[in-house]
Structures are given as structure tokens and as C-alpha cells.
Amino acid sequence: MALFNLNINGKMHEVDVDPSTPMLWVLRDHLRLLGTKFGCGVSVCGACTIHLGDRAVRSCQLTAAQVGDQPITTIEGLSENGDHPVQKAWLEHDVAQCGYCQPGQIMQATALLKENPNPTDEEIQEAMYGNLCRCGTYTRIKAAIKTAAKS
Numbered sequence: 001m002a003l004f005n006l007n008i009n010g011k012m013h014e015v016d017v018d019p020s021t022p023m024l025w026v027l028r029d030h031l032r033l034l035g036t037k038f039g040c041g042v043s044v045c046g047a048c049t050i051h052l053g054d055r056a057v058r059s060c061q062l063t064a065a066q067v068g069d070q071p072i073t074t075i076e077g078l079s080e081n082g083d084h085p086v087q088k089a090w091l092e093h094d095v096a097q098c099g100y101c102q103p104g105q106i107m108q109a110t111a112l113l114k115e116n117p118n119p120t121d122e123e124i125q126e127a128m129y130g131n132l133c134r135c136g137t138y139t140r141i142k143a144a145i146k147t148a149a150k151s
């Protein structure tokens with residue numbers, strides 16, 4: 001076990017975990033930030049997507065030891081009241097069905113728009129390719145990203 005001081009959603013958190021513990025489990029089991037979801041555990045579904053700095057990363061593949069002093073943002077830290085432009089666009093387009101994949105989808109889309117504020121359809125498809133949705137909400141996700149880009 002080792003002590004890590006992690007900057008998560010703008011606050012410092014001290015956690016005592018095995019250095020190889022995936023951040024997905026640090027967030028969910030140690031900090032009870034349950035918005036980040038477990039899907040596959042092997043980086044192929046995107047349900048566990050968070051931000052490391054401004055980059056979207058799979059928290060099932062990021063160990064506590066790899067974080068260092070880089071800030072982490074989870075879906076809980078995206079906005080105080082769920083009013084981030086991407087979250088508002090998601091509501092406007094009624095994107096979610098069961099909702100399980102949606103925190104990861106929103107974190108991936110937010111990172112895309114930070115890097116590329118006006119993505120083409122192809123760029124959206126490329127950026128969102130690794131975020132799977134068993135309910136098939138892909139068309140609404142793309143529409144919501146376009147709405148968020150306008151705002």
C-alpha cells in the first residue's frame with residue numbers, strides 16, 4: 001500500500017492504496033464517486049472515462065501511481081449543478097436511455113470539444129468511436145455534441 005495525494009474535482013484527496021490500483025476503483029470504492037462506471041475493465045467500452053488534465057482517459061487502465069500531480073475530473077466535477085453546456089445539450093436531446101454509458105460519453109465529448117470546439121461529423125465519430133452504448137443512442141449523442149459545440 002502507498003499514500004497518494006490526488007487532485008480530484010478541484011479537491012485534494014489522500015488515499016492509501018496499492019500503487020497498481022486502477023483509478024476506476026479508487027474513485028468508486030475509496031471515494032464513493034459512483035458516476036464513473038465499470039463496463040469491460042480492458043479499455044474497450046469507455047464507460048469509465050474521466051479527464052486527466054484535459055485529456056479523456058480510461059480510468060480502468062490508469063493506476064493511482066500514474067496520476068502524479070495531474071488533476072482528475074470525473075462526471076461529478078464537470079459542473080456544480082449539471083449545467084455544463086455538454087450536459088445541457090444531452091438533456092435537450094434526451095440522449096440517455098438506460099444511462100449506464102452516459103457519464104463516459106459526456107466526459108469523452110467534453111474533452112473532444114475542449115480540443116476541437118467545432119468538430120465535423122467525421123471528427124465526432126472518430127473521437128467517440130471507443131465509447132460503446134448498448135442502447136444505441138449514437139445518433140442523439142452526435143446531435144447533442146453539435147448543439148454543445150454551438151453554445
Ligand code: FES
Nearest residue numbers: 039040041046060
Ligand atoms: S471499463 Fe474502462 S474502458 Fe470499459
Ligand code: FES
Nearest residue numbers: 098099133134135
Ligand atoms: S444509454 Fe444504455 S448503454 Fe448507453
